Structure formats: C-alpha cells, structure tokens
Amino acid sequence: MDYPQTIREKILSAPDSCGVYLMRDCLGRVLYVGKAKALKKRLLNYLGRDLGGKTQSLMAKVADVEFRLAPNEAMALLLEFKLIHEFNPRYNTSLKDDKSFPFVRISREEFPSIQVTRKKLDAAGRYLGPYTNAKLLKNALKIIRLEFAYRTCRRFPKQSCIYQKINLCPAPCIGKISRKAYKQRIDNIILILKGKGDLLIRKLTKSMQDKSLTQDFEAAARMRDQIIILSGMSGQLNDSSCKNELELLARSLNLKKPPIRIEGFDISNLSGSQAVGAMVSFYNGQPDKNNYRRFRIKSFSGIDDYKMLAEVLRRRYSRLLKEKKALPDLLLIDGGKGHLLTAQAELKALNLHIPLVSIAKEKENIYSSQPGKLTVALAKDGPALNLIRRVRDEAHRFAVGYHRLLRQEDLFR
DSSP, X not given: OOOOHHHHHHHHTOOXXXXXXXXXXXXXXEEEEEEESSHHHHHHGGGSXXXXXXXXXXXXXXXXXXXXEOSXXXXXXXXXXXXXXXXXXXXXXXXXXXXXXXEEEEEOSSSOBEEEESSOOOSSEEEEOOOSOHHHHHHHHHHHHHHSOOBOOSSOOSXXXXXXXXXXXXXXXXXXXXXXXXXXXXXXXXXHHTTOHHHHHHHHHHHHHHHHHXXXXXXXXXXXXXXXXXXXXXXXXXXXHHHHHHHHHHHHHTOSSOOSEEEEEEEEEETTEEXXXXXXXXXXXXXXXXXXXEEXXXXXXXXXXXXXXXXXXXXXXXXXXXXXXXXXXXXXXXXXXXXXXHHHHHHHHTTOOOOEEEEOSSSOOEEEOSTTOSEEOOOTTOHHHHHHHHHHHHHHHHHHHHHHHHHHHHHHO
C-alpha cells in the first residue's frame, strides 16, 4: 500500500518513547487512538504489507499522525481512555462493542470502595471505562494509590486491616478520615482515571497557594508533593511546578538565576565496544527532544569514562562557540566527583564558565562546580533533586538506546 510521503516521514520521525498516537483525516477529525510502549516501533507496523482490511481502510484515510508522550504504559492507558471518549473515533469501535474490557467500579457508599471488574454488576456503583488492558489499569491504580490511598474492601469492615498499616488505605472504618476529606480524595482519583490529571494539578496548585496565604504550610507542602507526583504520572509539569523546581535548584546550587536551559550528559559502553555519549536538553524543566544529540567516541578506543566525557563536551561546546549559538544555563553529568572535575577542566580549556553539577550513581551524592559548593545536600525526593533525577534518567535512557542501536547494526552486518 502506498502512503503519502508526509505520513511516512511522520512515522519514521516518531519517538521511541511510550505514549499515545492519534490518526487524523484530511479534515483533522480523529479516526483512531492507540497506545504503545514504543511509539515508533508500533507505528512502523502500519507501513507493512500484511495489513488487515480494517487497518487498510483506516490508513487509506489517514492524513496526519499526532503523538502524545506518557511516562509509562499505565499512564498511556489512562490518556488513551480520555482521548477515545473525547473524540469518539470511528475505528475504535471495539471499545464500545466488546464487553470483556475492564472497568473501574466505585461503590456508592459513604466511604466508596474501588475495584476493577469486567462486568457492570449492579446499579449501585459508578463505572469508569472500559479500558483496553486490565494489567495496565491495575498498575495505574497502584501508582495512584501510593499518593491517594483508598479502600478496596467490598464490605465496610469494623476494624482496620494491613492496608492501613502500609498507608494504602486511610482507614475510614476506624474514623481516621472524615467523609468530606475522603470524598475529595475519590473525586481526585476520578479525575486521574479520566485522564484529567492536568485539571487536578491546577486545582491543587490554587489550593496550595490558598493554604500558603493562610500559613497552613503543612497542608500546602502535602499539596505540593501531590502536584509533583501527578506531574510525574502525566509525564509533564505545569508551569507553576516547573518554576518552583527551577527556583529551588538555583538556590540549592547558588546559581545567579534559574537554569532555564539544562543539558545533561551520559556515557554508555560495553567492555569498551561501541562507546557513545548522549546529551539531552531540558527547557523550563521539560524535555526538549529537538535538541538532543548523540556522539560516537572517535578519539580513542578502550574503557575510560573520563576521556569519553571530555571528548563529548569538547565537541559539543567547541561547535556551539564556532556557530555562535546560545550556551545552556547548567550542565548535568551522570557521575561522581571525578566526572565533575573532568568536565570542569574541559570547559576551562574552552574558556567557558557554565555551572556544572554531577550526580553519583549509587547514593545520589550531588557535586557542584560553584564556589564553596562541591558537595550539595538536597532534600530527599524534593523538587530540586527530582529535577536532577529526571535529567539524569533521560540522559541515561537516551545513551543506552543509542548504544543498543549500534550493537544491533553490528549484528546485522
């Protein structure tokens, strides 16, 4: 089947990340919504020759493909559900017809219970769904329950259980939570399950600001933590959260201004073979994938992380200087004190004064190039450390992916 060149290019340029894709016709109407663990790999299947009749009919009408990223498959499932019910795509009819897809049942009790079921058992419950994958749905509920604990028992008990002890149930059975507070929690969970986490983030942000004004700082801190958790679920941070993280990071590292542009580096090699470097770019606290870069190590062979890092930094910033392009506000290195000193020496040779920070692998010790700040103590699981972790993890993922690609090319050759 022949496809327009624009569709081929769009699919070939798709990210390898987890997420959801929307196929639109020439009028911009959504024809189909699907999720994938790796978007590019999934979409390449549509360019194959052995397509079923329904898929061929779909692809004959597709004029554009849109991608929306998610941090994991469970959250992609919730996003898929939201988009299917928002756009009612013509080619997602199986969700409407097949009774075997799972639902979330929320009981209509004073303190509602939440379960996963494949049948609408009675009218005495509220049902959300259907969802396309029971396992992913259960994983999503596990993630949600860590921050928004709820009861799962089918009959309201007279005493607390093990879930109360491990903070997965607020124990309404023994009066540990009020009816109003529990209802608010269930309402928040419903918003997440409907894929409306961004709306909940806005609500929590306003409530957090109100609590701060009334000097209820403990409640404001709880809401701040929930915003960070929700942002991680949805794969993106709202403007307020990003600004908060960047300002906290600037204060912690003694920077003159919040680091709007952060570039993170990682080195990947297996016994010295196919050594590569990777650079990711974050703008305003979020990935800017158009500015990611990959490097094959050229100057030597063998195993020496420091030499590899020096080569990658030298190539990256000598090129920016030559092309007179803007420099980042902060560099982040995946490594310890030695990696930081190596990067510092390389920048000095280029006469550059970009602030540097590194994060060691095991204990996550933070090192900084700022005067008097070689070792930096950041609040555990606080916004500043979480931002550093996100940049580090993304750089590592990108480097390992490139290294794996080169190894596969070697095997094919």
